[in-house]
Amino acid sequence: MNEASTARETSMGTEDRGGHRLILPEDGYEWRKYGQKFIKNIGKTRSYFKCHKENCNAKKRVEWSESEPDNIRVVYDGVHTHALSAAVSASSTGTSNANQYNLLNQVFGDQSTSTRQHRS
């Protein structure tokens, strides 16, 4: 099923920066971080990701609290123009990954029903 690790799961997924541990839910698509800012309005850090594909206008927004890296909010904008590589399915093989996958399922289940699609 999973042939190639499309995403940089090997390198990314768990970002260890200075002493902070952030668990970014891997969706199986490739993303390119094009910005990061701290939103004081919600007191959280927001990271901006864009689909790596040129024909793909899908965008991803991730926000997490500095005190609660376990509680992350992922928001998807737009739709993918290319099929998914099924890198997430690889989690089935990794039992330990199931733990992380659980969080992913929780986050996804919150918005998988309405992938925000409105722009000013």
Next chain:
DNA sequence: CGCCTTTGACCCGCGC
């Protein structure tokens, strides 16, 4: 060598 990531600054829109 190529590619990706990170930070800063700038810009625009909306609210009051």
Next chain:
DNA sequence: GCGCGGGTCAAAGGCG
């Protein structure tokens, strides 16, 4: 009308 916030772009550096 002005201010602030949020969002995006650009460039540079580092690493594989």
